Amino acid sequence: MAVNAQMNAVIEYISSLGKLGFFSLRMFRTLFTTAPQPRLILDNLYRIGVETLPVLIAVCVFVGTNLALLGFHIFKSFGGQSFLGAYVGLSCVRELAPILTGAMLAAKPGTDTAATIATMRVKEQIDALEVMAVDPFRFLIVPRLIAFVIASPLLVLFGAFSSVAAGYMVAVYQLNMNPGVFLTDLRHYVLLSDIFNGMLKGMLFAVVGCILSTYFGYHSQPGPKGVSRAINLSVVTVASFIVIFNFFLTAAIYD
Amino acid sequence: MTETQIEHAVEFRNVTKAFGKLVVLNNVSCQLPKGRTTVIVGPSGTGKSVFLKLLVGLLKPDSGTILVDGQDITRMSQQELFELRKKFGMLFQDGALFDSLTVGDNIAFPLRQHTRKKNKEIMQIVAQKLEQVGLPGIEGKLPSELSGGMRKRVGLARALALNPEIILFDEPNSGLDPVMSDAIDKLIIKTKHLTNSTFIVISHDIPGTFQIADYIVMLYKSKVIASGKVKDIQDSEHPVLKRFFARDSEMPIDPDHGTGQLDLRPYYTGQLQGG
Numbered sequence: 001m002a003v004n005a006q007m008n009a010v011i012e013y014i015s016s017l018g019k020l021g022f023f024s025l026r027m028f029r030t031l032f033t034t035a036p037q038p039r040l041i042l043d044n045l046y047r048i049g050v051e052t053l054p055v056l057i058a059v060c061v062f063v064g065t066n067l068a069l070l071g072f073h074i075f076k077s078f079g080g081q082s083f084l085g086a087y088v089g090l091s092c093v094r095e096l097a098p099i100l101t102g103a104m105l106a107a108k109p110g111t112d113t114a115a116t117i118a119t120m121r122v123k124e125q126i127d128a129l130e131v132m133a134v135d136p137f138r139f140l141i142v143p144r145l146i147a148f149v150i151a152s153p154l155l156v157l158f159g160a161f162s163s164v165a166a167g168y169m170v171a172v173y174q175l176n177m178n179p180g181v182f183l184t185d186l187r188h189y190v191l192l193s194d195i196f197n198g199m200l201k202g203m204l205f206a207v208v209g210c211i212l213s214t215y216f217g218y219h220s221q222p223g224p225k226g227v228s229r230a231i232n233l234s235v236v237t238v239a240s241f242i243v244i245f246n247f248f249l250t251a252a253i254y255d
Numbered sequence: 256m257t258e259t260q261i262e263h264a265v266e267f268r269n270v271t272k273a274f275g276k277l278v279v280l281n282n283v284s285c286q287l288p289k290g291r292t293t294v295i296v297g298p299s300g301t302g303k304s305v306f307l308k309l310l311v312g313l314l315k316p317d318s319g320t321i322l323v324d325g326q327d328i329t330r331m332s333q334q335e336l337f338e339l340r341k342k343f344g345m346l347f348q349d350g351a352l353f354d355s356l357t358v359g360d361n362i363a364f365p366l367r368q369h370t371r372k373k374n375k376e377i378m379q380i381v382a383q384k385l386e387q388v389g390l391p392g393i394e395g396k397l398p399s400e401l402s403g404g405m406r407k408r409v410g411l412a413r414a415l416a417l418n419p420e421i422i423l424f425d426e427p428n429s430g431l432d433p434v435m436s437d438a439i440d441k442l443i444i445k446t447k448h449l450t451n452s453t454f455i456v457i458s459h460d461i462p463g464t465f466q467i468a469d470y471i472v473m474l475y476k477s478k479v480i481a482s483g484k485v486k487d488i489q490d491s492e493h494p495v496l497k498r499f500f501a502r503d504s505e506m507p508i509d510p511d512h513g514t515g516q517l518d519l520r521p522y523y524t525g526q527l528q529g530g
């Protein structure tokens with residue numbers, strides 16, 4: 001009995017992975033075989049890119065200030081304050097900006113996507129699309145994917161810039177560091193490839209976040225419970241995935 | 256007089272559909288005549304909505320064939336299905352209007368997706384369809400501002416937008432009070448007179464059924480237990496039919512399937528298409 005239940009759980013898990021695989025496959029097939037719809041992409045770019053920007057910058061600013069404060073006190077103990085620029089710069093550009101971008105995307109447009117698509121599923125609007133001969137993947141999912149892909153590297157850039165700038169402000173105006181030292185150090189250690197890798201990482205997080213939030217919305221169970229469960233699953237899965245995936249990415253890129 | 260002379264818009268041949276262990280339709284065969292109104296009746300949970308979803312290719316049968324205008328839709332690719340679906344208009348249980356679009360944009364939606372008409376012409380068609388369902392001039396309203404009955408009417412206007420050959424109604428009366436319910440039935444009859452389309456209506460509302468139907472298909476315990484002209488069904492001596500039409504509350508409850516209660520829950524397709 002118990003073994004049987006476990007077997008069922010395993011089978012269910014594998015089949016749900018299979019479903020997710022088919023879902024992603026159909027998503028990318030639609031992406032590459034249908035003409036993009038500029039109006040829908042622009043609408044989504046606004047909601048995914050522009051509307052996420054203020055909250056991302058706010059979070060990044062305060063992460064940057066705290067990094068500077070923390071780093072300063074650690075480095076001071078062995079007289080290595082001059083490394084503060086490299087420390088703030090590398091942490092923000094390589095790790096924090098991409099992760100925070102992924103997290104904010106999951107929290108704002110990600111939940112919005114899961115909620116919207118789940119509601120449409122529950123209220124039969126996705127069925128209505130299909131019966132009206134409109135492919136829901138082309139109409140609902142692919143424009144969001146494209147918008148996530150375009151917006152995420154730019155968001156990483158803004159996030160990285162604002163966190164480093166905030167770190168610089170704290171270092172110079174509060175901790176009275178020499179601005180030249182901070183900037184030289186920053187320029188010396190933070191390479192263009194770091195910025196590029198950070199943007200790429202943010203884009204990967206965004207793509208995974210988009211796949212998962214659309215997937216959970218698309219397969220929502222009936223009723224308001226189904227919708228709230230879809231939102232929940234989407235944000236929890238994406239957030240935990242990003243943190244874990246980030247470890248492997250960092251290990252692979254910078255080992 | 257003979258049945259063979261009637262053209263069929265839709266034909267189910269030995270269609271079986273199960274979800275896991277639950278067999279919803281078991282070897283169902285029936286023919287739905289072209290240009291007429293066929294009502295599919297049966298207690299809640301017998302698979303009427305599943306029947307419609309099979310018919311438009313949202314679900315695939317486990318076995319059997321489904322012919323629409325003589326074409327087997329069970330063998331169609333996703334692309335061919337989308338092409339075929341342009342023949343259909345469907346009114347969903349709660350209208351299934353897009354919440355973020357106005358009434359006008361909702362009705363214009365299929366026209367904008369599938370025709371190259373100018374916006375002015377589209378808005379004329381929208382106005383005309385709204386007039387036809389008795390709600391002229393509400394283009395600017397949002398679906399959330401409408402009552403349940405109005406949403407169904409707008410849903411019907413949207414289903415009619417492309418002048419489809421086959422119009423499907425999923426429980427057009429559910430969730431409505433008797434007066435509104437009767438008004439919807441009258442609207443269906445009126446719409447039928449305005450078009451040559453084939454009407455397929457899902458219902459468990461008995462008086463309404465006799466009002467609008469030319470033909471009836473009765474589903475019970477995952478099988479078709481009767482089908483034919485309204486008169487023949489009404490006069491049938493079949494015990495289940497008699498008790499169902501007499502609204503015997505003990506009968507329509509099918510322990511294996513539904514509760515017999517008025518079924519308002521929106522249905523769910525966890526199925527992937529074409530994947």
Ligand SMILES: Nc1ncnc2c1ncn2[C@@H]1O[C@H](COP(=O)(O)OP(=O)(O)O)[C@@H](O)[C@H]1O
Nearest residue numbers: 274279299300301302303304305522523524525
């Ligand atoms: N996608 C699905 N997955 C699993 N079960 C389903 C699905 N769609 C319908 N069912 C089940 O099939 C049965 C028939 O459902 P339905 O066709 O909605 O009945 P009704 O005649 O009331 O419209 C119900 O027991 C329902 O739970």
Ligand SMILES: [Mg+2]
Nearest residue numbers: 303304426518
């Ligand atoms: Mg139903």
